[in-house]
Amino acid sequence: MAHKVKLALPPLGLGVYLAPPGECYNAVKTALQLGYRHIDTAAFYKNESDVGRAIRDSGIPRDKIWVTTKLWVDDIVKEGSATAAFQLSLGLLNIDYIDLYLIHAPAEGVRLMAWREMEDVCRKDTAATLVFQTTESSTYPLVNQIELHPFLQHRDIVAYCQANGITLQAYSPLTKARKLADPTLMKVALQVNKTPAQVLIKWGLQKGYTSLPKSVNAIRMKENMEVFDWSIPDEAMVLLDTLEQGYRTGWDPTVWD
Structure with missing residues (x-):
């Protein structure tokens, strides 16, 4: 619900997928010190309390952090x-x-019921924005978070979201490091004098996606932030677009038993 959004969605955030307690707290606090202003957690990750504690201990005003x-x-x-x-x-x-x-992922048969409950939550001012897609709802989604990188481009979903004003947010943008040695990716990284990880993040940003790279390493977190003062040339973007393989790093959230 756009009128309640208190802060613009930052283009880059920190993902804390299954980061264990303690490690998660340190990672979030370090990230905030480095300039991150978006932290992405989940009930399933079992680290929401660490995320909240790190935010409170950071000294950064709550309304400056997404x-x-x-x-x-x-x-x-x-x-x-x-x-x-x-x-x-x-x-x-x-x-x-x-x-x-x-x-987090669609569940067969009860999506609309859950969405309507989430609408009620949003009306009570404790959540600024809702996300997901349903055709029978009075609230429209603003963001769709999916796995996105050159090896899994979801062109049909991207086209739909862009046509309907839905922001795309990339999780696992670094392919869980499994594709960092890809020859084409390395060629582009060499061309722009950046790391393969930085190229993957920048590819998404130049596409207009927001990005959620995960790391608990301060050096890598800093490196992942250094993607705003350079660009990938158009011809290199076209080359990266040829890497589509339908390659998923994990589960397919559109299939649920």
């Missing part, structure tokens, strides 16, 4: 469960509001 968390599929099963799950996440984070609340 916080995303997610509703897990087990909490979409019956009426009222999505609302309860949101309140639990808000309590674990121990912050006044959540900027972005996503359905």
